[in-house]
Amino acid sequence: MVQILRKPAWAISENQATCEAAFLNRRQLIKGWGMAGVGLAAAMAVRPGRAFGADDPTADLYPAKRNESYMIDRELTPEKVNTRYNNFYEFGSHKQIWKAAQALQTSPWDIRVDGLVEQPVTIGFEDLVRRIPLEERLYRHRCVEAWSMTVPWTGFALSELVALAKPLSSAKYVRFETFLDPDVATGQRQSWYPWPYVEGITIEEAGNDLAFMVTGAYGHALDKQFGAPIRLALPWKYGFKSIKSISRISFTDTRPVSFWEEVGPDEYGFWANVNPGVPHPRWSQAQERILHTGEKVDTLLYNGYGDQVAHLYKDLKSEKLFM
Numbered sequence: 001m002v003q004i005l006r007k008p009a010w011a012i013s014e015n016q017a018t019c020e021a022a023f024l025n026r027r028q029l030i031k032g033w034g035m036a037g038v039g040l041a042a043a044m045a046v047r048p049g050r051a052f053g054a055d056d057p058t059a060d061l062y063p064a065k066r067n068e069s070y071m072i073d074r075e076l077t078p079e080k081v082n083t084r085y086n087n088f089y090e091f092g093s094h095k096q097i098w099k100a101a102q103a104l105q106t107s108p109w110d111i112r113v114d115g116l117v118e119q120p121v122t123i124g125f126e127d128l129v130r131r132i133p134l135e136e137r138l139y140r141h142r143c144v145e146a147w148s149m150t151v152p153w154t155g156f157a158l159s160e161l162v163a164l165a166k167p168l169s170s171a172k173y174v175r176f177e178t179f180l181d182p183d184v185a186t187g188q189r190q191s192w193y194p195w196p197y198v199e200g201i202t203i204e205e206a207g208n209d210l211a212f213m214v215t216g217a218y219g220h221a222l223d224k225q226f227g228a229p230i231r232l233a234l235p236w237k238y239g240f241k242s243i244k245s246i247s248r249i250s251f252t253d254t255r256p257v258s259f260w261e262e263v264g265p266d267e268y269g270f271w272a273n274v275n276p277g278v279p280h281p282r283w284s285q286a287q288e289r290i291l292h293t294g295e296k297v298d299t300l301l302y303n304g305y306g307d308q309v310a311h312l313y314k315d316l317k318s319e320k321l322f323m
């Protein structure tokens with residue numbers, strides 16, 4: 001990814017914004033979503049790879065039923081290949097971060113849902129994952145660096161979570177934030193990056209069926225390097241939009257500035273829809289290298305998902321939709 005830094009991005013961080021939810025009683029907040037109890041999982045022994053220890057409290061949820069509406073005409077990338085080739089800058093700015101990522105403690109894991117919602121909540125991941133039925137979908141993933149993979153993700157539609165969160169009509173965007181813990185994530189000690197990792201989409205995009213909250217892959221809970229315990233998959237957008245290890249989801253009327261947009265606004269924008277006809281300033285996006293086979297194939301507009309998403313952008317022609 002880009003290493004060009006034009007300004008001290010942290011200087012304009014909105015991350016210090018205090019959230020009133022933090023001061024409210026957790027049990028009371030959970031009640032806002034009609035939760036019976038809090039059920040914080042005890043800390044568990046960490047087994048390399050998976051989000052949880054040997055006693056994965058979500059193991060009974062996998063494998064989830066495959067949703068046949070989300071199939072692809074490409075072979076799945078072998079699990080061994082793409083669990084050893086990851087972008088997760090929190091653990092280093094190269095692809096071999098999988099070992100370093102095992103330091104991430106993913107249980108217990110709280111997710112704050114706040115901003116323009118009826119009632120802010122903090123919900124434990126292990127509670128959330130049982131609130132919405134899981135399903136498996138086969139998705140393409142196209143990195144802005146011009147490589148691609150094909151993954152059987154397990155999770156639930158983001159729209160289901162939006163419905164639970166009950167955003168106010170004034171909410172126009174959904175902003176996602178990754179954990180911040182430089183003690184564990186050594187990449188976050190690199191202070192020239194605007195940590196924590198942030199991404200954002202419009203509320204309409206969040207309501208699109210394709211927007212998927214991922215809790216597992218290959219029939220089991222997510223490996224840590226994949227962004228455990230919960231990440232996003234937006235298959236029609238460049239991979240950097242699919243934010244990992246989400247700890248906060250905020251509804252807002254202000255367009256979020258994402259991590260890469262803040263780092264290099266001339267190279268990475270808000271929309272970041274896949275388009276082979278719009279080159280990155282430093283390389284072509286016309287083709288992609290398929291992980292594992294190394295085969296070069298033509299990249300498709302919206303990564304092949306145009307039928308499902310093109311309508312979202314028909315009135316936005318003046319926007320930079322493809323960077």
Ligand SMILES: Nc1nc2c(c(=O)[nH]1)N[C@H]1C(S)=C(S)[C@@H](COP(=O)(O)O)O[C@H]1N2
Pocket residue numbers: 082085086087088089090142143144178197225226227239240241242243244245
């Ligand atoms: N928090 C966080 N999320 C992230 C990234 C990251 O560095 N940090 N990298 C992004 C990029 S550029 C890509 S291509 C995908 C990579 O996902 P994978 O490692 O599961 O293949 O995660 C995205 N989500």
Ligand SMILES: [Mo]
Pocket residue numbers: 087142143144145238239240
């Ligand atoms: Mo990427």
